[in-house]
Amino acid sequence: MEIGRKIKQLRIQKGLTLEELASRSELTKGFLSQLERELTSPSIATLNDIVEALGSSLAEFFKEEEQEQLVFHKKDFFVDEREIYTINWIVPNTQKNAMEPILIELPQGGDSFVMDPHSGEEFGYVLEGAIILMVGEEKHIVHKGETFYLSGKSRHYLKNEKKTTAKVLWVSTPPLF
Structure with missing residues (x-):
């Protein structure tokens, strides 16, 4: 799973800037930017803080979405x-x-x-x-x-x-x- 990409996707869905997410999660804008670009990885505690700031939970964040059937035979x-x-x-x-x-x-x-x-x-x-x-x-x-x-x-x-x-x-x- 690309954690940084998923965080960025959630942040954009919530309409938040990097600066707003940094403020909510008490992290730096630079760290979040590196995380979203997959240049660094968060600890579990830090990831939990970010996910909570995005209004979600770790369980929901890691939940695999079912592959929707698109073609029917x-x-x-x-x-x-x-x-x-x-x-x-x-x-x-x-x-x-x-x-x-x-x-x-x-x-x-x-x-x-x-x-x-x-x-x-x-x-x-x-x-x-x-x-x-x-x-x-x-x-x-x-x-x-x-x-x-x-x-x-x-x-x-x-x-x-x-x-x-x-x-x-x-x-x-x-x-x-």
């Missing part, structure tokens, strides 16, 4: 097959995220689940086929290569009245699916 997907639609959960465990994407497949005559009014927003991109976006009593036809974007204030769902399967990338924020 087909083996990570969860598929929920129903008679009138299939949902591919293409990013697992999205309840902790700000948005939730799914890939929904609608066979001929298939309807999606109904989304009741909510405070979020939704985006969809038709990858294959065409769908009818039902918003309240309004019908909106969306073809392959086209998108939809709506607030969740009205009841809505997707329908497929074509003879081919429709595939839609559908993203909701906050996660609702």
